[in-house]
Amino acid sequence: MTIVEYLQALLALGLALSLLMTMAWLVQQRTGNSGWVDTIWTFSVGLVGAAGAIWPVGGSAPSTRQWLVAVLVAVWSLRLGSHVAMRSRGIADDPRYAEFAKQWGAAAPRRMFLFLQQQAWGSVPLVFAMFVAAHAPAPELRLQDYLGVLVLLLGIAGEGLADAQLKAFRADPANKGKVCDHGLWRWSRHPNYFFEWVCWLSYPVIALSFDNPWGLASLLAPLLMYWFLVHVTGIPPLEQQMLRSRGDRYRAYQARTSAFFPLPPRDGATA
Structure with a gap:
């Protein structure tokens, strides 16, 4: 092209x-x-x-x-x-946009x-x-094309699991007013956002090659999505809303749990 x-x-x-x-x-x-x-x-x-x-x-x-x-x-x-x-x-309305x-x-x-x-x-x-x-100009599918498929499927599976765990937590009346701190949510405050970001890594995996200089443009997708999720429309407004509704419980959760990348919880995390 x-x-x-x-x-x-x-x-x-x-x-x-x-x-x-x-x-x-x-x-x-x-x-x-x-x-x-x-x-x-x-x-x-x-x-x-x-x-x-x-x-x-x-x-x-x-x-x-x-x-x-x-x-x-x-x-x-x-x-x-x-x-x-x-x-x-x-x-009735999305709290972020309502604000x-x-x-x-x-x-x-x-x-x-x-x-x-x-x-x-x-x-x-x-x-x-x-x-x-x-x-991408290569005429046949390459190993990196299949790797890109695996990366996207991993992202979809991880995001689906995080969503299902949060839904199950909220469905239990005993958890009303509490903060989900189980499964993937024990390792990241926003595992659904993390795995959504993983999905966008699949396109550079497929696009990048020495014979495709336009492939560098694909790197903007995960970079931009990370910026959106972590600094703009994702984590900041959602965490402000959680602090208003959960208060000190959410502050304690913030203190012990990674915001984005899944990491072992710091001292004080519960099972």
């Missing part, structure tokens, strides 16, 4: 995400439930990423690698999107629209990583 073709694809991916996140804003405004924003974002990234993966090059049919990456993207999107959708059905709306006051609709457009264009490196991985 030429540089012009890559830039055309980059613009098309961005415009598609912008349109879909405009739809997310309309849904949020109509329903009043900002929880649907994350659902639509996940399915939007999956749809645009899968479409970009099978983007035809020079009129030729999609290669085996293009179909492989498209399937990986679809599996990731359907698993996470379905989970977020089920969670959104059971809430933003409270801070924005009367300007909340306009600020939310701009925020979601920033989210759309900020997601372009994510779908571009999928695009670059799918269009």
